[in-house]
Amino acid sequence: xxxxTNVINIFPGFLGSEDPVKLDQGIRDTIRGVGHSILxxxxxxxxxxxxxxxxxxxxxxxxxxxxxxxxxxxMDTSSxxxxxxxxxxxxxxREELENIGFDAGDGVSKLPYLERALAKRPKEExxxxxxxxxxxxxxDYARAQAxxxxxSDKKWEQRGNILYMEGKRAIIVNKNLSERxxxxxxxxxxxxCRALERDGKxxxxxxxxxxxLRRFARIAKRERRRMRRK
Numbered sequence: 001x002x003x004x005t006n007v008i009n010i011f012p013g014f015l016g017s018e019d020p021v022k023l024d025q026g027i028r029d030t031i032r033g034v035g036h037s038i039l040x041x042x043x044x045x046x047x048x049x050x051x052x053x054x055x056x057x058x059x060x061x062x063x064x065x066x067x068x069x070x071x072x073x074x075m076d077t078s079s080x081x082x083x084x085x086x087x088x089x090x091x092x093x094r095e096e097l098e099n100i101g102f103d104a105g106d107g108v109s110k111l112p113y114l115e116r117a118l119a120k121r122p123k124e125e126x127x128x129x130x131x132x133x134x135x136x137x138x139x140d141y142a143r144a145q146a147x148x149x150x151x152s153d154k155k156w157e158q159r160g161n162i163l164y165m166e167g168k169r170a171i172i173v174n175k176n177l178s179e180r181x182x183x184x185x186x187x188x189x190x191x192x193c194r195a196l197e198r199d200g201k202x203x204x205x206x207x208x209x210x211x212x213l214r215r216f217a218r219i220a221k222r223e224r225r226r227m228r229r230k
């Protein structure tokens with residue numbers, strides 16, 4: 001398109017590529033970069049607040065700094081506060097996030113809802129769903145009360161030790177297991193069902209500890225990106 005020629009010349013090279021695979025990869029890499037940038041902004045805001053650097057910049061408090069930042073950059077203050085929450089949540093749960101292989105490409109926009117979900121549901125289930133769900137699904141999951149079906153999860157519903165599909169019993173877990181074990185199995189089943197609905201594939205891998213999980217997740221993500229570039 002002729003009207004795009006001048007614009008393309010001042011942006012990253014992939015925009016001018018005639019290869020759809022390179023264009024697609026460029027789009028994907030840029031989206032991941034956006035998530036990384038948002039996370040960096042959030043961590044920077046946390047430092048600005050916790051170390052009171054705003055005082056050296058002649059601001060009375062963090063609120064005044066954020067208001068000034070929003071005015072200078074023509075942003076809504078709500079967007080800046082959201083990035084601050086992302087930074088705080090990431091730093092608070094950094095170890096757990098690294099253990100499951102979470103990175104900026106997995107959707108930092110889900111992080112403001114992490115603590116709400118953790119207040120109602122088992123920790124293992126929450127972090128599993130943080131990785132498996134998209135942003136909208138995780139928001140609905142975090143907002144729903146424990147035991148309540150998330151708004152966006154209309155097809156699959158857990159009631160005690162039974163997983164229902166559109167109101168019909170689909171999976172029954174031994175009720176003699178602990179509540180924690182049942183919830184973990186159900187979370188894994190729901191994530192698997194969503195993957196299958198989207199024509200995905202399931203791979204079950206046994207890992208002995210959190211360190212193995214963290215390393216395996218990072219290697220798997222790197223390999224998946226490499227395969228998709230082909």
